[in-house]
Every structure is written in C-alpha cells, then in structure tokens.
Amino acid sequence: MDHLVYTAMAGASRTLEQQSVISNNLANVNTTGFRKQLSMYQAVPIVGRAGEQQTRASTAVSTPGSNMTQGAMAETGAPLDLAIKGDGWFAVQTPEGEAYTRAGDLMINPDNLLVTATGLPVLSADNQTIEVPERGSITFSDDGTITALGAGDNPRDIQVLGELKLANPDVAALQRTDDGLFRLADGQPAPADPNVRIAQGFLEKSNVSPAESMVGLIANARRFELQMKMIQDASSNAERANGILSSNG
Numbered sequence: 001m002d003h004l005v006y007t008a009m010a011g012a013s014r015t016l017e018q019q020s021v022i023s024n025n026l027a028n029v030n031t032t033g034f035r036k037q038l039s040m041y042q043a044v045p046i047v048g049r050a051g052e053q054q055t056r057a058s059t060a061v062s063t064p065g066s067n068m069t070q071g072a073m074a075e076t077g078a079p080l081d082l083a084i085k086g087d088g089w090f091a092v093q094t095p096e097g098e099a100y101t102r103a104g105d106l107m108i109n110p111d112n113l114l115v116t117a118t119g120l121p122v123l124s125a126d127n128q129t130i131e132v133p134e135r136g137s138i139t140f141s142d143d144g145t146i147t148a149l150g151a152g153d154n155p156r157d158i159q160v161l162g163e164l165k166l167a168n169p170d171v172a173a174l175q176r177t178d179d180g181l182f183r184l185a186d187g188q189p190a191p192a193d194p195n196v197r198i199a200q201g202f203l204e205k206s207n208v209s210p211a212e213s214m215v216g217l218i219a220n221a222r223r224f225e226l227q228m229k230m231i232q233d234a235s236s237n238a239e240r241a242n243g244i245l246s247s248n249g
Contacts, residue, residue, distance in 0.1 A: 004234045012227035014041040014059045019220045026213040032117070033102030034206035036067035037176065066182075068171045071102075071207035073199070079138055080106040080114075083204040084166070088196030089182065091123040091165035091189070092116055098123065098189040099181035100167060100174070102204055108132055114146075124162040125192045132161060140164070140200045166196035 021039035028034040041059050073083050082104030084090070089100035105117045114122045114130040121129040125144070132138055133150040140146055144164035149155065169190035174182040184190060 005231055008227045008230040008234070010059045012224055012231075015220050015224045015227060017041075019217065019224070022213055022216045022220065025208045026210065026217070029206050029208045029210050029213070031103075031206050032105050033071070033204045034180075034208060035102065035176070035182075036206075036208045038065050038067060040064065066174075066176055067207060069207050071205040073202050074205055075202050077201045079200065080108070081201055081203050082106060082140060082164075083199050083202035085142075085197045085199055088166050088168045088193060088198075089190075090116075091127075091167050091192075092120040092181070093123055093129065094120055094179070094181065096177075097183070097187065098127075099177070099179075099183050100169070100190070101181055104198070105203055114138075123165040125165045126162070127165065127189065128162075130162055130164075133159070140198060142197045142199065143194065144196070144198055163192075164198070165192045166198065167191065168193035168196050 018039045018041065021037050025036050043059055070086065073085075082090075084102060084104065089102060090104060092099055092101055099120075101116065103116060106122060107115055107117060107119075109115045109119065112131050112134055114132055116122060124130050130146065132146075133148050136148045136150040136153075138146060138148050138161075144166050146161040146163065147158050148161050149158050167190040169184055173185050175185050176182055
C-alpha cells in the first residue's frame with residue numbers, strides 16, 4: 001500500500017488529538033480561572049535506511065502547553081471570591097502535594113477550613129491550611145492578608161488569621177496535570193511572592209474565546225475529512241493498480 005496512507009493517517013491522528021484539546025477548552029469556557037490548553041503539531045521528514053525521504057512527511061506534537069494570558073475580571077461582590085491581578089497563583093494542598101490554580105471562588109468547609117470550590121484546602125504563606133472563625137466575616141487585603149471578625153464580636157477585636165500563599169513561579173516550569181491544576185515539573189513547592197496582588201469580590205473568567213474555539217473545531221473537522229479523502233484515494237489507486245496487474249497476468 002502507498003506510503004501516502006500512513007502519512008495521511010498520522011495527520012488524521014494529530015488532528016483528532018487537537019480536536020480533543022479544543023473540545024476541552026470549549027467545555028471550560030465558563031470555568032473560573034481556566035487557562036486555554038494549546039496543542040500544536042508540525043510536519044517532520046521521514047528518514048529511512050536510504051536517508052531522508054524527500055517526498056514523504058509525517059507529523060509530531062510540538063511544544064504543547066497553555067495560554068497564560070489573564071482572563072477577564074468579573075465583579076461578584078462575594079467576600080470569598082478572589083481574583084489575582086496580573087501574574088501569580090493561589091497555592092492549594094492536594095494528596096499529591098502543592099498545586100496552583102487561578103480559580104479564586106473559595107468556600108468554608110464543615111471543618112471551618114478555607115477551601116477551593118472543589119474542596120482543596122487553600123495554603124497560607126507558611127504552608128499551612130487556613131482555619132476561620134465559625135460564622136465570622138472574612139476580609140482579604142490586596143497582599144493576601146486575611147482578617148476575620150467573629151459573629152457578635154466588637155469591631156476592635158478583629159483577628160489576623162494569616163496570609164494567603166500567593167506564588168509566581170516561572171510559567172515555563174509549570175505543567176498542567178489531569179486534575180486541571182498546575183504543578184512545578186520538579187515537584188517542589190514554589191516560594192510565596194510578596195508582589196502578587198489580589199482583588200476581593202472579583203473572579204477571573206476563563207481565557208478561552210468561544211468564537212475562536214468554534215472556528216478551530218470547524219477547521220479541524222475539514223482537515224480530518226481531507227485526510228480521510230487522501231486515504232480513500234490511495235486505497236482506490238491501489239485497487240485499480242492491482243486490477244491492472246491481475247488483467248495483465
């Protein structure tokens with residue numbers, strides 16, 4: 001069978017992989033703090049025993065990653081909604097160690113711990129979980145300092161609970177894992193960065209463009225159809241060639 005079939009098959013496989021990434025981006029268009037996932041591929045030459053095959057090429061995944069540009073800020077007014085202004089990440093505790101997220105839609109769990117919407121404890125600057133007073137009101141300053149006032153307490157009795165761990169590691173060293181969180185490639189926790197700032201009562205939206213994603217889905221579908229057409233044509237050519245050889249025999 002013509003090597004064109006394998007070339008087209010490789011192209012179709014890469015197209016399906018990219019389609020999966022674009023579909024995932026589109027599904028997370030309303031996910032707080034979501035970072036658009038990138039999936040790129042490029043043509044590469046095929047090298048055989050006789051050297052590079054000038055008339056053949058395959059495809060390979062190239063520098064996959066994430067778009068780290070900031071999403072739009074949406075004002076909610078909720079005291080536990082936080083958004084990072086500019087670069088930076090919230091540090092959270094997971095069973096696999098420290099991880100990072102831009103999603104600041106926080107909650108207080110039944111154990112009075114400050115957690116993310118998915119239930120992961122938010123870490124303080126000293127790498128500890130953050131416990132808040134029962135039925136207390138919480139305030140966050142722009143540097144992540146947390147103050148609380150218990151129900152019925154005198155305003156002068158405000159407590160400083162600690163400070164959020166706001167990290168700003170090199171984005172090139174961050175890897176997105178299967179749970180949607182980011183971790184450093186070496187598995188080590190990043191230090192807190194005192195320059196990271198937050199805004200209370202705001203949430204950062206996903207940086208995925210729905211229109212751009214829809215256009216990408218359509219373009220990928222057409223590209224896949226073209227690859228399938230190439231495979232069908234190669235198969236038809238092979239059948240006609242076999243028929244000619246059979247009749248000559």
